[in-house]
Amino acid sequence: MSRKTKGEIMRKGAFLLVAVCVALALGLGSCGDRGSARREGEPGLVRLTFYYPVGVAGPLARVMNTYVEEFNELHPDIEVVPVYSGDYDPTMQKVQTAVMGGNPPDLFIVEISELPTLLAMNGIEPLSAYASPEYLADFFPAFLENSYDEEGELWGIPFQRSTPVFYWNKEHFAEVGLDPERPPETWQEVREFAGKLNRPGRHGVTISGGWDDWLFQGFVRQNGSELINYRERRVTLNSPEAVEALEFWVALTQEDKVAPPHSTWASTPPDFVAGQTSMLYHSTGVLSFLRNSAQFDFGVAFMPGNVSFGAEVGGGNIHMGRGIPEQNRRAAWKFIEFLTTPELAARWSRDSGYVSVRVSSYDLPDMREYTDRYPEYLVARNQLDYASGKMMAPAFQEIREFLKSALNESTAGNMAPRAALDRAQRQAENLLREWLP
Secondary structure (H helix, E strand, C coil), rough: CHHHHHHHHHHHHHHHHHHHHHHHHHCCCCCCCCCCCCCCCCCCCCEEEECCCCCCCHHHHHHHHHHHHHHHCCCEEEEEEEEEEHHHEEEEEEEHHHHCCCCCEEEEEEEEEHHHHHHHHCCECCCCCCHHHHHHCCCHHHCCCCEEEECCCCCCCCEEEEEEEEEEHHHHHHCCCCCCCCCEEEEHHHHHHHHHHHHHCCCCCCCCCCCCCHHHHHHHHHHHCEEEECCCCCCCCCCCCHHHHHHHHHHHHCCCCCCCCCCCCCCCCHHHHCCCEEEEEEHHHHHHHHHCCCCCEEECCCCCCCCCCCCCEEEEEEECCCCCCCCHHHHHHHHHHCCCCCHHHHHHHHHHEEECEEEEHHHHHHHHHHHHCCCCHHHHHHHHHHHHHCCCCCCCCCCCCCCHHHHHHHHHCCCHHHHHHHHHHHHHHHHHHCCCC
């Protein structure tokens, strides 16, 4: 048997062993010493477990696995074992289970607002010692805001990042006499256009549910305010600007009845493709899915503004598990650098619709050619001029549920916006009593 063939067999065996151990770690606890990077017959091989989510539509798990295979080919002394872990919420749950079981993954991507929770559970390694100022300077500033703690320590690196954007069906616009090349630019125009577009079996506009709390943060930004300031430890879920934004949502769902009071994050892109809604608020991460699926011309624009345009960034950052061996940390950083090169960041943007996190990637010839052909892929990037970091705080998931409940109760017509947001504010203040100044 040749040395090459034998090595291939051992690498396949190692992959299967680590995959089994990861499965056991998630359900039953640890599987021996997973942190050991050496095994008899494989001197020097460092194996890394990598949890990753897919938070938008499309076959992105296959795309990610392709990237991992390319990295492994380039680094014969490192084997990254990818573990697809579902959407953002189940991925975070699996990370928490692994960390609490003393068996953290070497690398993982979770939703950016989870940073305070990861810090509270001591689940991640600081990255300031690895990331040079030159490296960080090439990331869009808004994408880095959720990477730092209150003291300025770096804990996460942007990877699959997004902003919400506004999609519209150009054929529907032409059908009702609206200019198909001009989307609404203000809240009032959204309301006017939706009234003209609404039909039996077709909504004029849909503000996607599931992550509607993220979309709502953008509306509050458009109205000149914010919901949570992490570094100043300030929570204002019931500000006048937030109440006015929710009143606008209720006008669409209850007064005009041009928007559904409830929907799911996964269902609304297919609904748009099926012509069941004419205008859609959703992540830029579904852009590739829409482009490959829609049988009609559609447009992509900034989310319409009120006081100004505005959005809060979203998506996932890459983190390094706390307490992994030194050789694993060095190997993990190599993989992070690989995923965030301008070239791969540009590929990920083209493959997924996410915004490339590196500024210089948009100057690459392949990316220039692509965005010249599909200029809609530049919309979310350009909207970063009006974007800010996403809200985050300790116990983020609980606060998120308080806010989502307020949004859902109001858009369903069960609770006035002021009362719903006052309740959410009281709940958040009680939960964060020790954190608030």
